[in-house]
Amino acid sequence: MLPLKEKDKPVVQKLLSSGCCARCVLRFCCVLVQSLYRQPGEDESEEGTRTATEQSDDPPKKRMKLDDGLKGSEASAGSGDAEAPPAPALSHCVVCLGVLQEYCSRDHARKVAEAVKTEDYHFETILLSVSLPAQLCVREHSCWLHVKKEMREKVMTRVKDDIVPLKEAFKWSVQGLIATELGESFWRESRCIEESIIFPTLSSDCLLLVPSWFRCISIGPQCSDVFLLVHNVEIVSYCPPHGFRHYPTPPGRPTSICTSQAIQCLHTSIYVAGRYNKYSRSLSQTPWIIDGRRMMESSVEELIAEPLASSFRSKGFNFSSSGREDVDVRTLGKGRPFAMEMLNPHRYRFTKMEMKKIQETINTSSDKIAVRDLQIVTRECMGHMKEGEEEKTKSYTALVWTQKPIEKDDIIFLDDIKELTLDQKTPLRVLHRRALAVRQRVIHSMNASFRDPHHFYLRLKTQAGTYIKEFVHGDFGRTKPNLCQLLKMDTDILELDVEVGNCGTSYFQKGNPGKSTGSMTRIVQLGLDFSGDFPRLDVENVIFFFSFQKTRLKQYT
Amino acid sequence: MDCKEEIDLSAPGPSVIERYFTRWYKADVKGQACEDHCILQHSNRLCVLTLAETHPILQDGRTIKNINYKISNGCSRLNNKVAGKSKRGGQFLTEFAPVCRITCTDETEYTIYSCMRGRLLEVNEDILINTSLLLKKPSTDGYIAVILPKFEESKLVGENLLSREDFEAVVSKRAADVQAQPS
Ligand SMILES: [Zn+2]
Numbered sequence: 001m002l003p004l005k006e007k008d009k010p011v012v013q014k015l016l017s018s019g020c021c022a023r024c025v026l027r028f029c030c031v032l033v034q035s036l037y038r039q040p041g042e043d044e045s046e047e048g049t050r051t052a053t054e055q056s057d058d059p060p061k062k063r064m065k066l067d068d069g070l071k072g073s074e075a076s077a078g079s080g081d082a083e084a085p086p087a088p089a090l091s092h093c094v095v096c097l098g099v100l101q102e103y104c105s106r107d108h109a110r111k112v113a114e115a116v117k118t119e120d121y122h123f124e125t126i127l128l129s130v131s132l133p134a135q136l137c138v139r140e141h142s143c144w145l146h147v148k149k150e151m152r153e154k155v156m157t158r159v160k161d162d163i164v165p166l167k168e169a170f171k172w173s174v175q176g177l178i179a180t181e182l183g184e185s186f187w188r189e190s191r192c193i194e195e196s197i198i199f200p201t202l203s204s205d206c207l208l209l210v211p212s213w214f215r216c217i218s219i220g221p222q223c224s225d226v227f228l229l230v231h232n233v234e235i236v237s238y239c240p241p242h243g244f245r246h247y248p249t250p251p252g253r254p255t256s257i258c259t260s261q262a263i264q265c266l267h268t269s270i271y272v273a274g275r276y277n278k279y280s281r282s283l284s285q286t287p288w289i290i291d292g293r294r295m296m297e298s299s300v301e302e303l304i305a306e307p308l309a310s311s312f313r314s315k316g317f318n319f320s321s322s323g324r325e326d327v328d329v330r331t332l333g334k335g336r337p338f339a340m341e342m343l344n345p346h347r348y349r350f351t352k353m354e355m356k357k358i359q360e361t362i363n364t365s366s367d368k369i370a371v372r373d374l375q376i377v378t379r380e381c382m383g384h385m386k387e388g389e390e391e392k393t394k395s396y397t398a399l400v401w402t403q404k405p406i407e408k409d410d411i412i413f414l415d416d417i418k419e420l421t422l423d424q425k426t427p428l429r430v431l432h433r434r435a436l437a438v439r440q441r442v443i444h445s446m447n448a449s450f451r452d453p454h455h456f457y458l459r460l461k462t463q464a465g466t467y468i469k470e471f472v473h474g475d476f477g478r479t480k481p482n483l484c485q486l487l488k489m490d491t492d493i494l495e496l497d498v499e500v501g502n503c504g505t506s507y508f509q510k511g512n513p514g515k516s517t518g519s520m521t522r523i524v525q526l527g528l529d530f531s532g533d534f535p536r537l538d539v540e541n542v543i544f545f546f547s548f549q550k551t552r553l554k555q556y557t
Numbered sequence: 558m559d560c561k562e563e564i565d566l567s568a569p570g571p572s573v574i575e576r577y578f579t580r581w582y583k584a585d586v587k588g589q590a591c592e593d594h595c596i597l598q599h600s601n602r603l604c605v606l607t608l609a610e611t612h613p614i615l616q617d618g619r620t621i622k623n624i625n626y627k628i629s630n631g632c633s634r635l636n637n638k639v640a641g642k643s644k645r646g647g648q649f650l651t652e653f654a655p656v657c658r659i660t661c662t663d664e665t666e667y668t669i670y671s672c673m674r675g676r677l678l679e680v681n682e683d684i685l686i687n688t689s690l691l692l693k694k695p696s697t698d699g700y701i702a703v704i705l706p707k708f709e710e711s712k713l714v715g716e717n718l719l720s721r722e723d724f725e726a727v728v729s730k731r732a733a734d735v736q737a738q739p740s
Contacts, residue, residue, distance in 0.1 A: 401569065425679075429577065432601040432705065435641050436678055455566055473573045476605065477683055477690070477698035492573060494564060 011150045018146060018250035021093035023100035023173060027164040028147060037104075037172040094251045095143045096166055099132065104173040106181075112174075113181030115263040120313075122347045128175050130167055139251040140166065146250040270342045272308060273377040274359070275335030275501055276300060276321075280368035281328045286319065288327065296327070303369050305340060307361040311354075313346035320382060325498055333395065334501030335372055339382045350376065393444065395499040396468050398458045400483065403490035405453040414448040414458065414486070425478040427470045441466040455494070458483075469493050574696065581715050582609055582724035583672045587653070591731070594672045595696065596718060602711035604673060606656060606701045608691070611728055614659055614667055615695055621688040623660045626680050628668075634680045634702070644705060647676040652717065656680070656702050659691075673714050675706035 008029050015025045023037055092098045102108060144160050151158045278285075278300055287302065288295040301319040309317060321338040325331050350358070359374040420443040426436050443466065447459040460468065467479065472493035474482035483491045564570070574580070578597040586592045593609035608615060626634035632648075634656055639647040650656070650671035657680070660666045671677075680702045684691045691699035706714050719727065 401566075428599055428603055428605070428703070429601060431678065431703070432599075432603050433642060436639050436644070452566070454569070474698065476700050477681075477694075492570075494566070494570065 007154045011147050011154065014147050014150055015143070018143065019091065019094040019253060020143070021096060021101050023104070023169055024093055024095045024143075027166070027169050028143070028151070030158075030162045030164060032164065034172040037169055038176050091253065094253060095136075095139050097136065097139070099136070099166060099170055100173060104170065104177075106177055109174055109177035109181050112178050112263055116182060116265055119265045120346055121265055121267055122349060128171050128178070130170055132166060136166060142249045142251040267345050267348065269379070270312060270314070270345045270348050271339055271377050271379055271382050272312075272342060272374065273337065273339040273381055274304075274371045274374040275337050276304060276331070277333075277335045277370045277372075278325065278329075278331040278368065279370070281330060281495065283368050284327045285321065285324045298366075298368070300369055303366045304338070304362055304371060307358060307365060308340060308342060311350070311358050311361075312342045312348070314342035314344055316343040317341060318343070323500075326496075328496070330495075330497040331500055332397075332497050333499030335370075336500040339377065341382060392464055394462050394464050394466070396460045396462065397497045397499070398460065398468060398472055398493050399451075399495040400456050400458050400472055401492045401494055402454050402456070402487065406450070406456065406487075407453070408450040411448040411450060411456050411487070414446045417443070417486075418445055419443075420446075420481070422466065422471060422482075423480050424467055424470060425475070427467050427475050428478070429469075439465070443471070468496060578605070579715070580721045581718035582721065582727075583718050584609075584724060584727045586670050586672065587668075589667075592667060593724070593728075594670065596672055596714065597696070597700075598714055602706060602708070602714075603678075604675060604704045604706060604714060606669070606672065606704060607699070608669070608695045608701065609724070610695065612667075612695075613665075614661060615692060619692075620662045621659060621691060622662045622664075624657055624685055624688060624691070625660070626657045626685075628655045628658065634677065635682070637677050637680065639676070639678055644676055644678060647678055647705075650675055650677050650704060669701050671702075671704065672718065673704060673706060674710060675704040675714075678703040678705050 011029060012025055015028055020028070026036060093101060140163070141160075144163065148158075282296065283298065283300060284296050285300045287299045305317045305319065308314075318341040319338065320341075321336055323336065325336070355374050355376070359371055362374070363370050422441050422443065424439050424441055426434050426439075442463040444461040444463070446461075449457045449459075451457060458472075460466075460471075462468070467475075469475075470479040470482070472483045472491055474484045474491075574597060578599055581596040581598060583594045583596075586594050591611055591613050593611045595607045595609040597605040597607060599605070613619075614621065628634065634648065637648050639645065651674055652671060654671040655668045656671055656677075657669050658666055659669065681700050684699055684701075693699065
């Protein structure tokens with residue numbers, strides 16, 4: 001039932017006679033009662049509408065039935081005017097081109113629900129997002145110009161922004177139906193609305209606007225179609241009346257209606273963190289590709305990601321870690337903290353036991369790496385990881401070769417060296433991509449253990465950023481002092497292990513394991529990245545994209 | 558847990574130079590007999606200019622009196638400064654650009670040339686203080702300069718130079734010629 005008043009009558013009549021649908025009439029009457037939009041349209045069960053009782057608290061109120069709106073002037077009972085235009089019965093709305101008609105039907109809601117079910121997502125709450133063709137705003141503007149006078153007669157201060165946006169009306173109309181089809185009610189009321197933009201092909205509705213007015217905003221006619229469409233909404237809202245003179249008001253009868261282009265489901269990212277050890281001296285942290293050729297079969301990142309991706313049924317991932325090690329260096333100790341963003345996961349909820357199981361799967365699938373403390377974390381954790389808040393002191397073990405034969409006693413003096421300051425020129429091996437500088441780094445302590453006359457193990461505790469390989473072989477004398485100088489003979493490094501995680505800070509907040517409270521939602525479509533703060537959205541949100549594309553508009557070409 | 562990538566420690570493995578560098582040579586630079594230079598090219602394209610083991614300075618127990626990176630009144634390699642990742646401001650060297658002059662105690666003077674095109678990144682100031690470094694470790698701590706070829710030319714560095722194999726052939730031919738000459 002519509003809470004429309006006598007005063008609305010001229011507007012309603014004008015809209016109906018122009019070919020507006022019932023929901024568009026509500027919009028232009030600035031009706032904010034969401035439940036009214038939910039009532040089924042003409043193709044739905046009319047039971048609810050028919051049996052609705054009249055509200056008695058407002059006697060002068062003129063009531064309309066939603067479905068009657070579409071059927072034309074006979075709905076405006078009591079007016080009995082002869083000038084009622086021919087009913088545009090059963091044709092599509094000239095303003096929304098069917099968006100508020102068949103796309104708000106139970107049939108369509110069922111289709112959407114099917115699409116979600118087919119993807120087999122696990123989720124708790126969902127968010128509906130709709131992309132509409134940009135040219136709809138031209139029709140909207142045209143309609144506004146058409147009824148502006150009548151709207152202002154009713155309320156003096158009416159402006160175009162008072163009209164309920166098409167997207168809002170669409171969501172109010174259809175989300176309840178989709179929820180019912182999905183068998184649960186998980187819509188968040190009010191604020192959880194997300195928009196997306198698509199770039200439909202330039203249609204005649206837009207073209208009409210261009211030549212007459214577009215130059216006024218000093219962009220020039222040569223600007224791209226894409227730019228034009230993105231700014232269409234703005235252009236229309238600032239468009240002076242004369243800019244619209246080539247466009248009919250009210251908008252003409254469409255020959256075709258919007259079509260649904262795609263229904264996309266997208267689950268917000270889930271973040272998984274842990275620590276990893278690398279036991280191989282021929283494994284890079286991330287895929288190592290030179291000139292398009294893979295230099296190594298796998299990588300730490302891939303070995304961890306694959307079992308995770310299959311458990312989360314995600315589409316891609318982003319890996320980040322606190323620092324990295326060279327290809328030929330093992331990472332021992334508790335392990336290096338890492339985080340993994342699982343993109344568009346179809347499953348998001350895992351118990352501690354299940355996470356343990358995934359961890360085991362990773363650990364048994366390769367002996368080159370191992371992970372521990374695998375857990376679901378917040379998005380913020382991912383950020384901390386990138387800041388690379390690394391440990392200030394690092395522990396290494398190097399296998400050192402000596403040119404001359406040594407005895408145990410020859411290397412024991414190394415244990416007594418404390419807080420040795422090195423002057424390290426940027427190593428030759430990284431000089432091609434880093435600035436040339438001399439950096440002072442401190443070796444806090446060393447511990448040498450004899451292996452055989454030409455080899456010993458050297459354990460080092462150093463300041464972060466010390467280049468160990470260069471300290472051992474000297475890098476053409478560019479690290480001073482170096483081990484060659486200390487031992488007065490050539491030395492070289494054969495193996496290097498780094499120990500990570502034994503003296504560092506904890507990256508994962510305690511008392512919050514496995515709890516996701518992401519307050520950000522990220523939507524990426526067509527290369528556009530919309531990031532924004534949304535009030536208290538759960539990470540578990542699934543976002544639907546509806547893309548409506550207006551296929552043809554013959555009448556103006 | 559270890560994935561068994563044990564290395565053989567019974568014999569010395571490849572040296573730092575052998576692991577990361579390609580050795581290129583230029584024999585009889587500027588037509589001066591035996592004044593051989595060596596360019597060590599790192600796999601990251603960076604080059605280190607050194608004397609070849611066969612250079613006259615390194616023969617017959619000679620000693621160095623002086624090493625001078627000032628190659629003319631207007632130009633000293635010691636003034637070379639590079640800034641940032643892109644190494645702005647480094648002097649650009651062509652193939653026959655002199656890098657330094659070395660005078661031995663017997664007053665013979667040798668000029669060391671770039672032997673390649675590229676940006677000079679650094680010279681070795683240590684050999685100015687400790688000239689014996691050049692004699693004792695000519696291919697490592699006694700290097701002459703570090704030069705960065707242009708990215709697009711980095712794969713061509715070896716084209717105007719001799720490979721180690723070719724250079725060894727030149728050296729043995731040289732030895733054979735000396736023996737063949739009646740003394
Ligand atoms: Zn409509």
